Amino acid sequence: METAALIQTLSDPLGLPFYPQVFAALMVLTFALHIAFVNLAVGTTALALWGFVRGTPEWKTLAGASAKAATASVSGAIVLGVAPLLFVQTLYDPFWYASNLLSAAWVIGFVFVMMAAYGASYLFLGGGRAGAAFGAAALLLYLGAGSLMHAFSMQALAPEKWLGWYAGAGTAATSGTALHAFEPLRFLHFLVPAGTAAGLYLLLRAWYLRARPDMDREALGRSAKLGAGLAFWATAAQALVGFAWLLTVPQALAFYAHPAFLAALAAGLALVAYLGKLALLDADPAGAAVPAAGGTLGVILAMAAAREALRGALLGRFGFSIAAHRVTVDWGSTALFLATFALGGSVLAWVLTLAFQAGRVEGRFTPGPRVAAWGRVSLGLLAGWLLVVAGYGLSVTLRARGL
Amino acid sequence: MYPIWEVPHLTAGMVLGLIATFHILPSHLSVSAMWLNVWLERKAVLEGRPELMPFVRRYAKFILVFCYVFGSLSGVGIWFAATAASPRGISALIHNFVWGWATEWVFFLIEVSGIFVYAYTFDKLDERTHLRLGLVFAAASWLTMVVIVGILTFMMTPGAWNTTGAFFDGFFNQSYWPQLFFRTTSMFSIAAVYAVVVAAREPAGPARDFVVRAAGLWGLAGLALAAPCLLWYRASLPEAVRGTLDALLTPGLKAAMLWAPVVTALYFAGLAWRPRAARFVPALAAVAVLFAGIFAFERARELGRKPWVLPGYMVSSGFVVGDLPAKGAAAQLPRLASEGVLASAPFVPAGLRTVTDLNRVEAGRMVALLECSACHTLDKAGVRPLPALVRRVGLSTPEDLAAWLDGLGAYPYMPPFIGNDADKRALAAFLAKAAE
Numbered sequence: 106m107e108t109a110a111l112i113q114t115l116s117d118p119l120g121l122p123f124y125p126q127v128f129a130a131l132m133v134l135t136f137a138l139h140i141a142f143v144n145l146a147v148g149t150t151a152l153a154l155w156g157f158v159r160g161t162p163e164w165k166t167l168a169g170a171s172a173k174a175a176t177a178s179v180s181g182a183i184v185l186g187v188a189p190l191l192f193v194q195t196l197y198d199p200f201w202y203a204s205n206l207l208s209a210a211w212v213i214g215f216v217f218v219m220m221a222a223y224g225a226s227y228l229f230l231g232g233g234r235a236g237a238a239f240g241a242a243a244l245l246l247y248l249g250a251g252s253l254m255h256a257f258s259m260q261a262l263a264p265e266k267w268l269g270w271y272a273g274a275g276t277a278a279t280s281g282t283a284l285h286a287f288e289p290l291r292f293l294h295f296l297v298p299a300g301t302a303a304g305l306y307l308l309l310r311a312w313y314l315r316a317r318p319d320m321d322r323e324a325l326g327r328s329a330k331l332g333a334g335l336a337f338w339a340t341a342a343q344a345l346v347g348f349a350w351l352l353t354v355p356q357a358l359a360f361y362a363h364p365a366f367l368a369a370l371a372a373g374l375a376l377v378a379y380l381g382k383l384a385l386l387d388a389d390p391a392g393a394a395v396p397a398a399g400g401t402l403g404v405i406l407a408m409a410a411a412r413e414a415l416r417g418a419l420l421g422r423f424g425f426s427i428a429a430h431r432v433t434v435d436w437g438s439t440a441l442f443l444a445t446f447a448l449g450g451s452v453l454a455w456v457l458t459l460a461f462q463a464g465r466v467e468g469r470f471t472p473g474p475r476v477a478a479w480g481r482v483s484l485g486l487l488a489g490w491l492l493v494v495a496g497y498g499l500s501v502t503l504r505a506r507g508l
Numbered sequence: 509m510y511p512i513w514e515v516p517h518l519t520a521g522m523v524l525g526l527i528a529t530f531h532i533l534p535s536h537l538s539v540s541a542m543w544l545n546v547w548l549e550r551k552a553v554l555e556g557r558p559e560l561m562p563f564v565r566r567y568a569k570f571i572l573v574f575c576y577v578f579g580s581l582s583g584v585g586i587w588f589a590a591t592a593a594s595p596r597g598i599s600a601l602i603h604n605f606v607w608g609w610a611t612e613w614v615f616f617l618i619e620v621s622g623i624f625v626y627a628y629t630f631d632k633l634d635e636r637t638h639l640r641l642g643l644v645f646a647a648a649s650w651l652t653m654v655v656i657v658g659i660l661t662f663m664m665t666p667g668a669w670n671t672t673g674a675f676f677d678g679f680f681n682q683s684y685w686p687q688l689f690f691r692t693t694s695m696f697s698i699a700a701v702y703a704v705v706v707a708a709r710e711p712a713g714p715a716r717d718f719v720v721r722a723a724g725l726w727g728l729a730g731l732a733l734a735a736p737c738l739l740w741y742r743a744s745l746p747e748a749v750r751g752t753l754d755a756l757l758t759p760g761l762k763a764a765m766l767w768a769p770v771v772t773a774l775y776f777a778g779l780a781w782r783p784r785a786a787r788f789v790p791a792l793a794a795v796a797v798l799f800a801g802i803f804a805f806e807r808a809r810e811l812g813r814k815p816w817v818l819p820g821y822m823v824s825s826g827f828v829v830g831d832l833p834a835k836g837a838a839a840q841l842p843r844l845a846s847e848g849v850l851a852s853a854p855f856v857p858a859g860l861r862t863v864t865d866l867n868r869v870e871a872g873r874m875v876a877l878l879e880c881s882a883c884h885t886l887d888k889a890g891v892r893p894l895p896a897l898v899r900r901v902g903l904s905t906p907e908d909l910a911a912w913l914d915g916l917g918a919y920p921y922m923p924p925f926i927g928n929d930a931d932k933r934a935l936a937a938f939l940a941k942a943a944e
Contacts, residue, residue: 111854115510117596118828118837119603122675128606177624183580184620188613190587194599195606202510202595209513209592213523216585223577271511272857277874279514281592433835438607438675442614449614452644453621459641460625463632471634480640487647491654501680505668 109424115199120431132192137409142182148303149175204260209281222246259286290350300339307332312394329391337384365414369407452483517890520593534579540695542646559715596826597817612655618648664813673834686741693733700727708788717783724779768801814921823923848928872938898943909936
């Protein structure tokens with residue numbers, strides 16, 4: 106069977122309930138946030154381990170804070186990973202499912218590796234030598250989980266090889282225990298930014314905590330310097346790895362000339378220059394923590410968009426395009442999501458605002474009247490959502506019964 | 509059809525079942541626990557009972573670690589396992605309900621950020637704001653259930669979706685409300701069981717007694733309200749589903765569904781009567797009993813919808829057997845009946861696409877992988893092993909078995925045989941060989 110026909114056969118006949126470009130935009134956005142948290146989790150875990158090895162009181166403080174940040178980052182990575190996982194199945198079902206089935210035992214193994222890693226991250230918080238051993242185990246397991254996910258993604262991009270992998274030996278290979286594709290430079294391109302994330306964490310932490318009078322400003326200043334250096338050197342290394350990886354992309358695609366790639370490249374190089382200035386010239390890099398983090402997020406977003414463009418080009422070789430999905434617009438469920446996204450975003454922002462404001466003061470924090478009112482509105486929004494959805498649900502139910 | 513994942517003795521479907529069953533423990537806790545916790549925190553704050561706060565803090569930490577390490581990941585695990593067990597089934601659900609899952613995800617975002625902020629700000633936020641934060645978490649967490657129940661119930665009772673293809677026609681189906689009320693009421697019992705596990709580690713005293721008694725009463729109330737909801741749910745199921753349940757429910761599952769609530773109710777009554785008697789090990793045993801009850805219910809829910817993944821549209825082997833004109837989807841059945849499964853399915857070794865005297869048994873095994881392995885192991889022993897089932901039917905020749913395959917759809921919980929004559933004869937040859 107020709108590869109194009111194979112993909113056609115596997116594609117889900119139900120089509121999409123809305124335009125594929127919207128799902129693609131949501132996938133790029135949520136993937137960018139997901140991978141940022143993945144890098145933060147890996148970076149803060151490694152930083153905490155390094156702090157433990159150094160062992161000075163200042164490093165121990167940083168190690169404890171980083172290990173705690175790692176647990177929250179992993180949760181962030183998981184919850185933000187759910188959305189691109191959903192959208193990749195929506196847009197690229199043949200590729201994702203075929204790749205998963207070819208390595209199904211590893212797909213299930215991924216979940217248990219992540220459980221063990223995350224459990225170890227919490228045990229890391231216990232401190233001491235045993236805690237550090239758990240921290241090291243967590244780091245290795247996170248890298249293992251990342252390697253698996255990388256292999257699944259690479260396999261999904263090679264539909265012309267699937268049949269050979271599965272049935273090349275004359276019988277069906279049904280054990281799901283084989284991994285078929287791995288590109289070390291591409292994997293490094295995902296991994297090296299963990300250093301950037303750890304550096305930015307130190308910068309942001311110093312910026313955030315220096316508003317508190319009970320904090321040691323000098324120690325925060327030193328950690329900010331360290332963070333700026335780490336962020337710069339890791340991002341510079343990332344640029345080099347990126348160029349090396351580019352050589353592995355099929356030259357026939359001319360991806361090096363693709364506008365999405367060029368935009369990501371320009372943004373990335375600008376970030377390297379900006380972080381270089383912070384690390385090498387600025388006396389107070391913590392003051393620039395927010396623009397540095399914001400700029401990095403922007404670059405990650407540009408890279409995620411370029412990644413999507415590359416996927417389109419790679420799969421386009423087999424006649425596949427997400428634009429070809431049949432669309433039967435379902436306005437009801439589209440409106441449900443968009444409304445929930447808007448009101449849920451407001452509730453989420455209230456929760457994060459509370460955390461932000463409370464952590465910045467000594468002792469107990471009482472929000473101002475606006476944030477307090479926002480809290481009341483948040484509860485009201487959730488109750489309102491329920492009333493509207495349940496009301497509509499009742500009308501559907503009554504209609505179905507002919508009432 | 510996608511590549512098949514064969515799990516020796518177990519089946520990929522059972523792997524999915526095991527992960528999904530484990531997921532029940534943290535997921536039902538996460539939607540229920542904060543209601544009890546916020547109620548206790550409210551008492552502590554508004555009635556001046558600070559002695560309740562140590563429990564509230566510990567329970568929050570327990571929810572954070574248990575639900576958001578093992579719960580979140582096992583939830584993702586269900587998706588991965590569903591992919592491995594039934595890629596076409598999960599694909600059809602996602603292509604129909606993608607916005608539903610995305611909506612649930614928004615509440616999941618609030619949940620995850622909410623529990624972290626809640627658990628780490630007991631000493632950082634003023635008490636009333638902290639209470640409100642707990643309420644927001646509880647509400648968002650429960651709303652994930654409001655959404656996911658629409659998809660869960662759709663898999664058994666798709667409502668008017670088969671005709672209209674519309675999201676809400678499938679979502680608000682005939683068993684949606686009963687199941688939502690059943691899960692909502694029973695979740696208070698689940699919260700109560702876990703609360704006693706945490707409270708049992710607290711120092712003895714009036715505060716511990718208060719929490720345990722409150723948990724006992726919450727648990728009893730939850731069970732009392734859940735019982736009529738379960739009957740309502742059962743009544744909402746189509747006659748065919750109830751018939752399938754009667755045929756497939758094992759005595760063990762029936763016993764677990766009956767006795768787990770009875771034993772749990774007695775346990776709650778005992779706690780309400782003598783809260784001081786609460787101990788850690790019995791509390792863990794109560795979790796095990798609860799688990800047995802939930803497992804039996806979820807298993808029954810899965811059994812009841814056999815042979816369907818999406819009733820009227822797709823069977824458990826992933827083949828589309830019903831048209832859905834509203835979405836332009838056509839049944840695969842007629843085409844496969846003429847062209848054959850082996851000849852048409854993409855992931856078939858080249859040497860098995862045409863059945864010959866030399867490869868008949870091997871080709872039959874391939875047909876079994878494609879059509880049977882979602883529910884049956886091909887091994888001699890394990891989950892619904894095909895060789896043992898064939899022996900039980902009492903047929904041994906390929907000819908007799910081929911005739912039996914013709915009538916497969918007569919079993920209410922089995923899909924019809926899908927494929928052409930060559931496929932059928934190959935499968936019959938394999939079954940005859942396997943049962944030797």
